[in-house]
Amino acid sequence: MKQNPSRRTVLTGSVGGGIGMLAGCIGDIGGNEPEAPDGGDGDQSFVIGLHSDPADDQWAVYENVVPYFTQVFEPLVAPGDNLEPVPLLASDWEVLYETTWAFDLRDGVMFHDGTELTADHVVESFDAAFDHWEWLPGWIGVERDGVIATDGSTVEFETTEPFPTFPGTISHHYFGIEHVDADEPPVGTGPFQVEEVDPGKVQLVPNEDYRDGSPTPASLTFQHVADPTTRVLSLEDGEIDVAHDVPKEQANSVEGRSETEIESVLRNHAGLAAVNLYKEPTTDERLRQALNWAVDQEQLVETVLDGFGEPARGPFSKQIPWAIHDELPTYGPDRDRARELVAESSYDGETLSILVDSDDADDRTTAEVLQQWYDEIGVDVEIVQVDPAAWYDTFTDGEAHLTLVGFGSNSASADYLVRAMFHSMGSDNRQLYQADGTGVYNPGEEVDELIESGYRAESVGEKREYYGEVQQLVVETGAIVPLYYDEYVLGHRSEVEGIETHTIDKFIDWTDMTR
């Protein structure tokens, strides 16, 4: 006869199991911590804690090795120190016809498996990207069959329309070249090659045959540590050597410890409030200007960003070559002037809404500070928080009077930012423009034409002329309230040296890192 377990047996088993489990835990302490670096002076192995997953499934085309930060794959073109497109795997390029670009490959580039890079490899790599991300043609203006190897070392790209910023556009990590048919993928040409990929972790070793010499680190482990506080605690504990994206409010504490240091770098990323030009009462230019006069950008940087940023005058970071920060007017702060403008405007006590992404702590605080300043000039404001997925739709639906936005570029081409933000057919305005001829913060036909001229311009000087005028117009008419140019903060153990930072954090160079 089958016996059911008695209650005593069940209870005893549960408690015994629990005690056994706890005993197992305690017995295991210190016995299995593969990520912890040695930390000795001679150890050149490093663990880098990232806020994003370095083994993200989305990058299956690269066998889940995310090309951001990792330096395994190299694109044909890279963003230079001044964010200009500079040769990387391509030695140079030229426009053959209006829509045909020819890229010559650098001689003697070898993949990690010893295969020499050819134009066919480039075509195969682009084809793999097109297969994986079917939406890519809409981004780079090249169709699936528009990449052609004309000889062993030349690749031609056929764009669907004239696209002067094409080289800068493909300096994005999406276009890193990999050896698609390699026996043991993933195989790239970069200074580091893949040793192992686990969920949330990528381990790399140096490419000893790299054309610029073997990198210094004996190994690099990129580890996903999503929570910023945990990332900082892991750095303080020595479990990681470098913490990417240290929260600004914790940066001074990290700097204050003897065993950790920080480095901060001005990004090509600006924070601003987009003012809805088509929703009453912010349709009134005097009210929009009043909202600008009330804001103290310096104080904002000091209080909200803990000093890690610069006060903005325009919508684009000073780091972008055609940004005209120094030539733009400053508004204030002058709240008396702001109050006068409010009185002159058609504002009649309505409550203005500020839309923020609930996941962005800095934006939430910024909105609270703005609310206080606007209250001082007699403008009533409510803060509307929505989750990250709903934020962009709510913004482009034109539901708010002001929206806190922050955009930058991850490539040497930032032209698309001007188009996305201020052109009537840009992604931020297109929906409403097509529906009823309005938009969100697109000032209209004059700006549209300037953007189109800047888009076609081939030199930075020429772009600066057109895009500069756009920046003047959106600032003067109060289509935006400029807030700050952002910095990213990198924390590292004090003994770690040689990290070469970049304006775009995803291009940080680890090749000379030592301890």
Add this chain to the structure above:
Amino acid sequence: MSSTQYLLYRSFTSLVVLVGVSVITFGLIHLTPGDPAKTILIQQTDQPPTEEAVEAFRAELGLDRPIPVQYADWVTDVLQGDLGSSYYSDRAVTELILQHLPATIELAVAAMVIALAIAIPTGVLSAVHRGEEIDIVSQLGALIGVSMPNFWLGYLLIIVFALYLDLFPVAGTGGLSHLVLPAIALGTGMAAIVTRLVRTSMLEVIDRGYVDMARSKGLDERIVIYKHAFRNALLPVITVVGLQLGFVLNGAVVIEIVFQRPGLGVLLVDAIFARDYPVVQGIVLVIAVTFVATNLAVDLAYTRLDPRIEIGGRST
């Protein structure tokens, strides 16, 4: 109602619950503002997407079809054992769930074990010594445990036990040592709730006649308490412990983020923020099945723990 009839009846009602959950989840997530195509493209490229890319992505995901058609397709696939593929990574949802489930189960079981190991003796002692110092301390401890946000406790445990005492790793997975701090952080809140319940339940039975009778027979006080009082106080505790599964899963979301554990909670939150509908639907379905099964198991356990209760609603 026989056992078989009861099981059939419960299976049918469970199926109705699961269909209801799937319809509500599907409806709610589609009603929530946020276009998966735009959201995922912004996440992937870290920049505003072009309209052309958004349209192409929507077509690729099948999001341009009517919502009822999308739901019907999803149900058809689920009935064939296919939960679909993630919009974000293109991986099978089943594969993603199976990859993340072990870490959550490990954490949930460890947290429950810790919670019960703390709560049962503390609750019994508190009831037996009602009004004494030990009772006051345990009540105060339970109040603190219930009130303390588990993410805050998590950071506190990391600072004390990882940074200062260097006994455990800060975060991550890889061994049982990685499980101790998250399990304590997650189990503490539950321990507090169960402690109070055990105390209340014990107080209800401790003055009953049969307990006095056991004492008057000269039995050892420990036998009186644990054999005669505690076993009868256990029934409501079992019910609540079963229902605490929801509490544990909720808490696991935060704890998994703080301790960088690749569990189901993190997967669900990421999927909700990315509007990755198939992953959200798949995980909610798995959680719903787990709840339904747990409740059924708890109901069935009653008959084992208390012979007076019979399945089907009659009792003696």
